[in-house]
Amino acid sequence: MEFCDLKKQYLAYKKEIDSAIQSIINSSSFINGSEINLLEEELANYTGVKNAICCSSGTDALLLSLMAYDIKPGDEIICPAFSYIASASMISFYKAKPVFVDVSLSDFNIDASKIEEKITSKTKGIIAVSLFGQCANFAEINSIAKKHGLWVIEDGAQSFGASYFGKFSGNLTEVGTTSFFPAKPLGCYGDGGALFTNDDELAEKIKMLRGHGQEKRYAHKYIGINGRMDTLQAAILRVKLKYFNEELAVRNRAAKLYSHILKSLVETPQIIPEKTSTWAQYTIRTKNRDGLKNALQKQNISSIVHYPIPLPKQEAFKNDIDPTEKFPIADELSETVLSLPIHGLITEKEIETVAGAIKTYFTHE
Template identity: 55%
Template sequence: MTIDFANLQKHYRLYQEEIDVAVHAVMDKCNFIMGEEVLQLENALAAYVGVRHAITCSSGTDALQLALMAVDIAPGDEVITTPFTFIATAEMIAHLGAVPVFVDIDEATYAIDPAKIEEKITPKTKAIIPVSLYGQTADMDAINAIASKHGLIVIEDAAQSFGATYKGKKSCGLSDIGCTSFFPAKPLGCFGDGGAIFTDNDALAEKMRSLRVHGQSKRYHHRYIGIGGRLDTIQAAVLLVKLRHYETDLALRQEVARKYDAALKGKRPLPFIAPDRTSAYAQYSIRVQDRDALQEELKSRGIPTAVHYPMPLHLQECFAYLGYKKGDFPISETVANEIMSLPMNPFLTDAEIEYVAGAL
């Protein structure tokens, strides 16, 4: 048996007729940049999350950058985040000349540990970026309370958790600003790069819309130094179709996870989902020993795996200037050495799940 890790082709085939019609409509109109489908998607995304504003953009990375720019993060400012995440989270902080300040993770959820945040706050701290990992949000109420106490902005990095819930509220709508990614392998993915930013703050929304198009207030009039960060219309058209079916896709992902849980229970430690949350299951990740050998053995049996992520950010060469060393964030380091993601997509069959579990 050979298993497809994300099965993007099957996902396309499932909605091919609708997607092809939507894409050809854009091509017929040639409205490739900021066509009406972009605004339609933004309205649909805002309604789905339950916020006033959704601003689409060219990637999840650009969503983070636009959010940080909108709240005036500047050189010398400090932004607290987790070292156990994709590099974009801290990369955008550093890109603006600010300082990423890392806080270790909760060993159960793999998200930033709120109990360890306050000790890292200084007069230079301006924001906190909690990261939703593998589809599950961080403990946002605790983080928002700390931020409120110290006058800080919270930017939710929800690149892996669009559609997940926290205490009944949708991810991306849990803080001052939420950011997500529509990279093709995400639970809601387009056919290229794409992202979105969410907020209830009218002023921040207006500013981020301007920053997204080179800081324009109107054509060729520039209020801010911005970026070229628009989502193209073809990607918006694809996402409009896929968003209509997203709750079904999400339920299928969660059903696959439940079947993995049942097949692996008592044999492997299972992913922990906090009782006040649901997961979008961007990945189904477990902890293992002797990971390299295990991955090779599974590969030989037609089972692809991935590691999200093998090296915490504080140990990456590009962040050596921050002065961190091995041992500074022991939970992140331990998890990075043991974490492994199994095939996860809405179309895994019972036979495939049993095959993976049996191989493990």
């Protein structure tokens, strides 16, 4: 069983997607075509944010947000110890210092209660990742940032469509980012991403930075990058966005069914009433993680470990951390988490097949 069945999704919307792709080919508007502006309008309307800015990837969205804040070498930026590398690596790419904070066992996101102890005179901001589809606790994070004069970026690469106290991911901080990598809940057919902000001046700066810092043709106000989204990807995303809420409903039903069947066997994910999740991943915890993963693989059921090495233990950051510093929750998660198959067209039968295989494993362990 596929972890994320992208072919099934394509076949479901094949006629519309093929037509959208062909229309771009017919017009030859491969760069900065009208579909880009239309998608940006639709993304802004969906999230309730004034400005949505499409770009070439979720990683470039993070890079552009840091560029917009004029990060300098030696600046310190707080980020979670358990996550994908993109947010921390973009900090290091700018020769700034990622300052890692342990995460919460309840939602796997940055533990807001541990942020203030990491703030120094060099701290400029916080990147909080909304991991596995669930938003971080931004009320507390934003309050800490305001107290210390810091900015906050939401890395919402996995959480587009999730909500927190009635507001959508992307509209919870001054700048939010997301990814449209193919396996995301809303994914294109290559790399793609977006930034969100209610600050018009910041939006204009990001748009210029996205196009080599160009204010008007051949007039460059900033040093920027080529961070544009291809028009083909925008056209595909516009089709898939029409069905996005339907797919989120399927993901939520799948998560509830998983939790109902598995609650006595493994530690299942928890969502507080004030949040909704996109269920980008359905991630369980068990001390028997590796054995369970191997057992599922023998039955042709795909599962993935997100993430086997906490960020402070990555060689790439060896010059940024104190080797004596401990991140016990990140360490525990790296040894116990396992993500099960989930996507926007998964069926109850498929969920029951996966859950049944897990039941069988623990029965015969």
